[in-house]
Every structure is written in C-alpha cells, then in structure tokens.
Amino acid sequence: MRLPVWGQTDAAVAGASQLLLGVDYYPDQTPEALWEEDSRMMSDAGFTNVRIAEFAWGLMEPAEGKFEFAWLRRAVQTLHKHNIAVILGTPSAAPPPWLSLKYPEIVEVNAEGQRLHSGGRRFTCPTNKVYRRLSLAIASEMARAFAESPGVIGWQIDNEFTLSSSPRCYCNFCQAGFQEWLRAKYGSLDKLNQAWGTVFWSQSYTDFGQIPVPLPSGGDPNPGLALDYDRYQSYANASFLEEQLAMLRQKCPRHFVTTNNVGPPVDYIDLRELYKNLDFVAFDNYPGFFEMLVHEQMKSGSISAGTISTATAMGHDFARCVKGGKPFMIMEEQSGKAGQKTFSPQPEKGQVRLWTYQAIAHGAMGVNYFRWDTATFGAEEYWHGVLNHDRSKSPAYDEIKQTVKELKGLGPKVLNSGYPAEAALIFDYDCGWALQIQPGHHGLSYMPQVTAWYGAITASHSGIDVIQPGADLAAYKIVFAPVAYVLSEAQAARIRNFVQGGGVFVTSFRLGVKTESSQIVRTPLPGLLREVMGVSVEDYVPIYSVKQGVKFSPPFAGSDGECGLWADILQPSGAEVVGSYTAGEHAGKAAVSVNRFGKGKAVYVGADLDAASLARVLRTLTASAGVQPAIDVPAGVEMTVRKAGDKEWIFLLNNTSVVQTVTIPRAFTDLLTKDAHSGTIELSGYGVRVLA
Ligand SMILES: [Zn+2]
Numbered sequence: 288m289r290l291p292v293w294g295q296t297d298a299a300v301a302g303a304s305q306l307l308l309g310v311d312y313y314p315d316q317t318p319e320a321l322w323e324e325d326s327r328m329m330s331d332a333g334f335t336n337v338r339i340a341e342f343a344w345g346l347m348e349p350a351e352g353k354f355e356f357a358w359l360r361r362a363v364q365t366l367h368k369h370n371i372a373v374i375l376g377t378p379s380a381a382p383p384p385w386l387s388l389k390y391p392e393i394v395e396v397n398a399e400g401q402r403l404h405s406g407g408r409r410f411t412c413p414t415n416k417v418y419r420r421l422s423l424a425i426a427s428e429m430a431r432a433f434a435e436s437p438g439v440i441g442w443q444i445d446n447e448f449t450l451s452s453s454p455r456c457y458c459n460f461c462q463a464g465f466q467e468w469l470r471a472k473y474g475s476l477d478k479l480n481q482a483w484g485t486v487f488w489s490q491s492y493t494d495f496g497q498i499p500v501p502l503p504s505g506g507d508p509n510p511g512l513a514l515d516y517d518r519y520q521s522y523a524n525a526s527f528l529e530e531q532l533a534m535l536r537q538k539c540p541r542h543f544v545t546t547n548n549v550g551p552p553v554d555y556i557d558l559r560e561l562y563k564n565l566d567f568v569a570f571d572n573y574p575g576f577f578e579m580l581v582h583e584q585m586k587s588g589s590i591s592a593g594t595i596s597t598a599t600a601m602g603h604d605f606a607r608c609v610k611g612g613k614p615f616m617i618m619e620e621q622s623g624k625a626g627q628k629t630f631s632p633q634p635e636k637g638q639v640r641l642w643t644y645q646a647i648a649h650g651a652m653g654v655n656y657f658r659w660d661t662a663t664f665g666a667e668e669y670w671h672g673v674l675n676h677d678r679s680k681s682p683a684y685d686e687i688k689q690t691v692k693e694l695k696g697l698g699p700k701v702l703n704s705g706y707p708a709e710a711a712l713i714f715d716y717d718c719g720w721a722l723q724i725q726p727g728h729h730g731l732s733y734m735p736q737v738t739a740w741y742g743a744i745t746a747s748h749s750g751i752d753v754i755q756p757g758a759d760l761a762a763y764k765i766v767f768a769p770v771a772y773v774l775s776e777a778q779a780a781r782i783r784n785f786v787q788g789g790g791v792f793v794t795s796f797r798l799g800v801k802t803e804s805s806q807i808v809r810t811p812l813p814g815l816l817r818e819v820m821g822v823s824v825e826d827y828v829p830i831y832s833v834k835q836g837v838k839f840s841p842p843f844a845g846s847d848g849e850c851g852l853w854a855d856i857l858q859p860s861g862a863e864v865v866g867s868y869t870a871g872e873h874a875g876k877a878a879v880s881v882n883r884f885g886k887g888k889a890v891y892v893g894a895d896l897d898a899a900s901l902a903r904v905l906r907t908l909t910a911s912a913g914v915q916p917a918i919d920v921p922a923g924v925e926m927t928v929r930k931a932g933d934k935e936w937i938f939l940l941n942n943t944s945v946v947q948t949v950t951i952p953r954a955f956t957d958l959l960t961k962d963a964h965s966g967t968i969e970l971s972g973y974g975v976r977v978l979a
Pocket residue numbers: 395396412413414415456457458459460461462
C-alpha cells in the first residue's frame with residue numbers, strides 16, 4: 288500500500304502519531320475556558336486526534352469575505368499542546384444565514400419541485416456556481432491559515448454528502464448542469480434520443496436546452512433519463528468535492544484529505560466516484576442508531592438476531608473496497624445514545640468496544656468517536672458523546688479509553704494490514720438506482736436483496752469483498768451478483784471470462800434485463816449472459832397473492848423453500864436444474880440452475896428465496912468453490928482475518944450478550960490479554976479476541 292504523504296514522514300506531522308484514534312470535537316460549541324481541560328482530558332483518555340470545525344462556517348466567516356480564524360487557531364494550539372492532532376473539516380454542509388439569505392438560489396429544490404428552506408443542514412444545491420465559489424473560498428482561506436500550523440494533519444471535505452431527507456437537487460442550475468453533462472456524455476442529440484428511446488410519448492429533443500429533470504410531470508419519467516439523472520447528481524456532488532480537493536492538494540501537500548459518509552443506501556452518491564482522488568475512505572458508523580431506525584420503519588415486531596451486525600459488517604466490507612481494499616477510517620463511531628428527535632438507548636456494556644473492533648476486524652485503520660462532549664443545545668443535543676451533558680464521564684468512557692489503549696498496543700502494522708478474501712459480492716449503483724426507478728414489485732429494492740445475500744454468504748465467515756462491477760474478478764474463486772438488473776457489455780465480458788477461466792458466478796432473478804441506457808435488451812433474458820448461464824427466462828413474475836414454493840435437488844437438497852417477491856421462470860438450454868417451482872401455473876418449471884461453462888460454473892437463482900433456503904444454497908456453493916473459514920465459529924460470533932505479508936491476525940467478535948465458546952485449530956496468543964490459548968477459547972458477552 289502506498290502510504291499517503293502524511294504517513295511517509297513523521298516530521299511532516301510534528302507531534303501527531305500516525306495512529307488515528309480520536310474523537311470529534313466542537314470547540315465552536317464549547318466555552319473557550321474549557322478547551323484546555325478538554326484537551327488534557329482527551330490526552331488522558333489516550334486520544335491521538337480530533338476532527339473539528341466542519342459546522343463552524345458562521346464563526347469562521349461571520350460576513351461575506353470577512354474571515355476570523357483567530358479562535359480556531361487558539362483551539363488548534365491548545366489541542367496541539369496536549370499532543371492532540373487536528374483534522375480540519377471544511378464547512379460546506381451548512382452555510383450561515385447571511386449566505387442563504389443573500390443568495391437564495393443556492394437552496395436545493397426537492398423531488399416534488401419545492402424549494403427547501405434554510406435552517407437545517409445539507410439544504411444546498413451541488414451544482415450552483417455561487418455556492419461552489421463561496422464553499423471554495425472559505426475552504427481556501429482555512430487552508431491558507433492552517434497549511435503550516437503545527438498539529439494539523441489532514442482534512443475532511445464537507446460532511447456526509449447527500450445525507451438528507453432530500454438527497455438530490457432538481458433546481459434550474461442542476462437542470463443546466465445535467466444538460467451540459469449529457470452533451471459531454473452523448474456528444475449528439477441523435478445518440479441521446481436513441482439511448483433513451485425518446486420517441487416514446489413524443490419526447491425527442493431537438494436542443495439540449497429542452498431536456499428536463501425528472502420532476503413530477505403527470506407520468507413516470509423516461510427510465511434512461513431518470514438513471515442518467517442519478518448519475519449526474521452523483522457526479523455533481525463528487526465534482527463539488529473535487530474543487531476543494533484540488534485546492535487542498537495545492538495549498539496543503541503534506542496533509543491527508545478525505546470525506547465522511549455512511550454508505551449506501553443512505554447516501555445517494557457513488558462513493559467510488561466520490562473517493563476516487565481522496566487519500567482514504569472515512570465512514571460514520573452508528574449501529575445502535577441504525578437499529579432504532581429499522582425499528583421505526585417496521586412500526587412493530589422485532590429485528591431478527593444478527594441483522595444489525597450483518598448490515599454493519601457489510602458497510603465495513605464496502606468501505607474497505609471503495610478504494611480497492613485500502614484500510615479506511617471510521618470518522619464518527621457511536622459512543623452513546625444517538626439520534627435527534629428520537630434516539631437509541633445507551634449501548635450495552637462492551638458494545639462500543641465491540642463496534643470499534645468490528646470496524647478494525649474488517650479493515651479499518653483508525654476510529655474517531657462521535658463526539659467528545661454532548662451538546663446542550665441544537666438539533667443534536669440528544670446525540671450523546673464521551674462526556675455527558677454535565678461533562679461527567681459517559682457510561683462508555685472507560686470502555687473507550689481501554690479500547691484506544693488496546694488499539695495502540697496492536698499498533699500500525701495490524702491496523703494497516705490487508706484483508707484477504709476469495710469471495711466477492713458485486714454492488715452496482717446502476718442496478719440500485721434503476722431498480723428504484725422501476726422496482727417491478729413495490730417490495731423489491733436493491734439494498735435489502737444485496738444485504739440478504741451478504742448475510743447468507745458470510746454466515747460461513749470466509750471473508751468477502753464488496754466490489755464494484757468494473758473490478759477485476761481474477762483474484763476470486765466465487766463471485767456473487769444478486770439482482771444484476773443493469774448489465775454492460777464490458778461487465779458481461781468480465782463475468783464470461785471469469786467463469787470460462789474456472790470461477791463460480793452466482794446470480795439471481797432480474798439478471799441482465801437492462802442496458803446501461805436503461806433500455807430492455809432485445810434478446811431473450813438473461814440477455815448478454817444467456818450462453819454463460821445456460822438458461823433462458825421463459826417468464827418473469829412479480830408475486831402478490833399467488834405464492835410459489837421451491838423444491839431443491841442435490842447439491843442443495845433440503846426443506847422446500849418459499850419464493851417471496853419474484854420468480855424468474857427458467858428454461859434450461861444446457862444448465863442442470865437444481866430447484867423447481869412447486870405451485871401455481873409454473874409448478875415443475877426450473878427455479879434454480881447450474882451451468883458448466885468453460886472451466887467454471889454459473890448458477891442462476893431465479894426465485895427470491897426465503898432466508899434459510901438462500902443460506903443453504905449460497906453456503907453450499909461457497910464451500911464447493913473451495914472457500915473455507917480460518918476457524919469455524921458458532922452463530923452470533925463473527926470471525927475475520929487481517930494479513931500483512933506472512934503475518935496473520937484473527938479477530939473473534941461476539942455479537943451476542945451471552946458467553947460463547949470457539950474451538951480453535953491450534954495454539955494462539957490473544958494479543959489483547961497476552962494469554963496463550965489452545966483447544967477452545969471463550970468470548971464474554973460482546974467480547975473480542977485478537978489472535979496471532
Ligand atoms: Zn440544484
């Protein structure tokens with residue numbers, strides 16, 4: 288791994304450790320008289336760094352062009368005095384009132400065509416040139432003021448792009464930006480009209496200036512236009528970031544630069560595009576808050592065991608793979624009750640430590656806890672930090688201090704190590720967006736499908752990368768691609784070569800339905816992969832009241848399965864049928880097939896299987912591809928491996944509150960306790976072991 292500039296020379300980051308084990312701090316919200324005490328206490332707790340100022344635009348530029356950094360300089364100096372390094376946030380996620388009042392055109396227009404109001408955060412347009420100019424101006428002044436400041440080590444640009452109740456903007460500026468982007472993409476209107484099929488509903492464009500954005504228009508938008516608009520909004524946010532990045536590279540060449548996000552489906556942006564030129568990925572991780580949101584959406588009932596830890600693990604695997612496996616950072620880690628109008632409970636004893644180790648186990652190199660003290664004012668006054676409202680230590684304070692000490696003990700070699708995986712799961716934004724535009728069934732959406740597959744595969748603990756569709760597949764033994772609804776020719780060719788060369792490719796219903804322009808292919812489905820899969824799709828069926836069952840044959844034999852939302856009815860043309868529908872007019876027709884193609888295998892799971900059946904099918908395939916876990920662990924325990932050269936570290940995480948016992952194949956030392964273990968090893972409730 289190429290070390291970022293800031294990691295190459297210790298001298299460049301005087302006083303700062305390469306370790307990023309910190310806390311998010313708000314000197315702008317804290318009386319200056321407390322900064323010294325805060326810095327001393329942070330140092331006592333073992334923290335190496337803070338992130339500050341990402342919401343302090345109003346204090347840094349109280350009137351247009353009038354910059355005041357003296358207070359921030361004093362804060363940085365106080366922190367630095369106590370060996371706390373500083374990541375500075377540029378403040379473009381929340382402009383001050385003078386700005387949005389003077390330039391009301393910068394305020395976003397939502398999907399209903401209504402202009403938002405200022406007063407919250409993330410209410411601005413990503414395209415608007417005035418807002419870009421003002422955002423770049425404040426960031427440039429910050430960079431100029433702090434480029435050589437001792438203690439400053441890096442930057443976070445903006446904060447959580449697109450994380451808002453209205454994640455995309457539909458204003459006139461975005462429309463003009465979209466038209467310009469389309470001109471660059473298609474070159475000519477003929478090409479664009481062909482690609483979208485605009486002859487439908489008399490939508491052929493004779494001037495780029497006629498092209499609308501997908502606002503309510505009495506009928507659904509053209510699917511090609513809608514998908515391109517999702518891509519444009521992703522581009523607009525990424526290019527907004529790039530303006531600040533180019534400036535920071537020039538003014539602060541010795542500092543690292545990143546931005547923070549929470550990952551799909553909450554961010555409406557292609558994070559691979561956003562992080563392309565940044566030094567590393569930074570994620571925000573709130574498992575307890577996420578659990579609360581899931582509860583709120585469900586209205587009633589309970590979440591099945593492992594749902595939250597599985598979704599969080601997938602987020603980490605995704606974060607690691609955004610930049611091809613490079614270690615990432617958690618910029619905000621939940622440290623207490625979390626939320627705004629409603630909030631999650633205090634994490635149980637051991638959970639904050641467990642969540643921290645889960646990130647490290649999946650490839651994180653550093654963690655910042657959110658936040659230092661808990662605000663007594665503002666929209667996030669119930670978002671609890673490491674200190675309580677009365678500045679006493681929070682229930683998790685000692686646990687966080689212990690975790691930071693332990694991670695320092697593990698050291699940079701472990702924290703910067705790699706994550707070997709022989710299996711991969713393709714996550715394709717195009718498929719997610721296209722399916723959101725036309726789900727086919729109101730219950731069908733991409734993220735739950737991908738998460739269900741991730742959960743079924745990783746129940747075997749063999750380690751998996753969550754990769755982009757353009758990634759090189761050669762390194763993997765088995766590749767999964769559920770609901771690969773949009774399939775490019777290049778991607779189909781990569782999959783074909785992968786299977787031909789001996790790989791196992793596993794996919795599901797709705798394969799290869801759409802071209803990159805979101806037109807339906809003109810060949811029998813699954814289109815470009817028909818020969819590789821050895822089947823044609825005879826019919827595709829959204830399921831409402833007429834239920835389907837699935838009966839399996841070897842190697843998947845077991846209880847009959849249920850088919851949930853969707854059934855692709857398969858017609859084999861060379862593939863072996865290993866699962867058939869059992870009810871309704873399609874009874875006896877093929878539901879699951881395996882095709883030998885070249886040296887490999889292509890598996891089509893045509894039915895939306897229940898969790899148990901899906902787990903049996905995917906686990907059987909993973910094992911038969913020769914992908915094995917380093918250690919077998921019981922349900923509720925997570926096991927991952929990190930690796931550097933011939934050194935290997937095994938992480939055992941108990942995601943349950945009860946004691947668990949793991950049988951280990953040889954003698955190990957627990958690096959956290961220095962104890963030697965053989966035979967079996969115990970994990971306390973929410974306990975963690977790091978074995979070498
Ligand atoms: Zn806009």
